[in-house]
Amino acid sequence: MSIATQSTDSGLILALSKGRIFEDTLPLLEAAGIVVTENPETSRKLILATNDPGVRVLIVRASDVPTYVQYGAADFGVAGKDVLLEHGGEGLYQPVDLNIACCRMSVAVNAGFDYENAVRQGARLRVATKFTHTAREHFASKGVHVDLIKLYGSMELAPLVGLSDAIVDVVSTGNTLRANNLVEVEKIMEISSRLVVNQAALKLKRARLQPIIEAFEKASTLQP
Numbered sequence: 001m002s003i004a005t006q007s008t009d010s011g012l013i014l015a016l017s018k019g020r021i022f023e024d025t026l027p028l029l030e031a032a033g034i035v036v037t038e039n040p041e042t043s044r045k046l047i048l049a050t051n052d053p054g055v056r057v058l059i060v061r062a063s064d065v066p067t068y069v070q071y072g073a074a075d076f077g078v079a080g081k082d083v084l085l086e087h088g089g090e091g092l093y094q095p096v097d098l099n100i101a102c103c104r105m106s107v108a109v110n111a112g113f114d115y116e117n118a119v120r121q122g123a124r125l126r127v128a129t130k131f132t133h134t135a136r137e138h139f140a141s142k143g144v145h146v147d148l149i150k151l152y153g154s155m156e157l158a159p160l161v162g163l164s165d166a167i168v169d170v171v172s173t174g175n176t177l178r179a180n181n182l183v184e185v186e187k188i189m190e191i192s193s194r195l196v197v198n199q200a201a202l203k204l205k206r207a208r209l210q211p212i213i214e215a216f217e218k219a220s221t222l223q224p
C-alpha cells in the first residue's frame with residue numbers, strides 16, 4: 001500500500017454518501033457509540049468529525065464509496081448492492097447486509113410499450129441505465145439483445161423522449177415511474193446497502209473495526 005493510500009496513522013475513516021445512506025447509517029453508528037458532530041447537508045466540509053477523535057467520516061458520491069475503500073483512502077464504508085455490482089467488489093470485504101436503503105433493480109418501459117412481445121419477437125432493445133454491468137448480465141441471461149446507453153441520472157426521462165425503449169433503474173415506491181407514465185415490467189433483484197471494509201484495514205485495524213462491525217450487524221437486524 002502506498003503512503004498516499006494509507007490511513008493507518010489517523011484512526012478509522014468511514015466513507016458515506018450524503019442523503020439516504022448517511023441518514024440510515026447514523027443509527028448504526030450510534031449503536032457503535034459514534035455520533036457524527038457535523039451535518040453534511042449544511043456544511044461544505046467533506047471530512048466530518050465525530051464524538052470519537054479516532055473516527056472521521058468522508059462524504060463522497062454513492063458510486064465512489066467502493067473506490068475509496070478499495071484503495072484504503074477509507075477503511076470502511078456503506079454502499080448499495082447496485083453500486084457494488086457495478087464496481088465489482090475488488091479489494092472489499094462485505095461482512096454485513098445492513099438492510100438499509102432498500103429498493104429493487106427493475107426494467108421499466110413507456111406505459112404503451114409491449115415489452116413482453118418485443119422480447120418474444122427477438123427485437124433488439126435500446127436500454128438506458130447507470131447500471132450497465134447489471135443490465136448487460138440480466139439481458140444476456142435472458143438471451144435478449146440490447147444496445148446499452150450509459151446515463152448518470154434521471155433515467156426515467158430516456159423512454160419519454162425516445163432515447164431508449166427501456167430503462168434499468170432502482171425502484172422503491174414506484175412514484176417516479178408513475179409520475180413519468182412508465183411501468184415496471186421486470187424485477188431484476190432486491191437491493192440493500194452493505195458495510196464494506198478494506199481488506200488490509202481489516203487485518204491491520206481489526207481491534208478497532210471488529211466492535212463496530214459487530215455493532216452494525218446487531219443494529220441492522222433490529223431495522224424495521
Ligand code: ATP
Nearest residue numbers: 019020061062080081082083101102103170172191
Ligand atoms: P448520486 O446522487 O451520486 O448520483 P445515487 O443517486 O446513487 O448517487 P443515492 O440516491 O443516495 O445516490 O442512493 C444511494 C443508494 O441508495 C443507491 O446505491 C441504492 O442502493 C439506494 N437507493 C437509491 N434510490 C433509492 C430509493 N428511491 N429508495 C431506497 N433506496 C434507494
Ligand code: PRP
Nearest residue numbers: 153154169170171172173174175176177
Ligand atoms: C432514485 C432512483 C429513482 C427513484 C425511485 O432517485 O434513481 O428515480 O429513486 O424511487 P421511487 O420508486 O420511490 O420513486 P433519487 O431519489 O435517489 O434521486 P436522484 O435522481 O437524485 O438519484
Ligand code: MG
Nearest residue numbers: 019062153170
Ligand atoms: Mg439517487
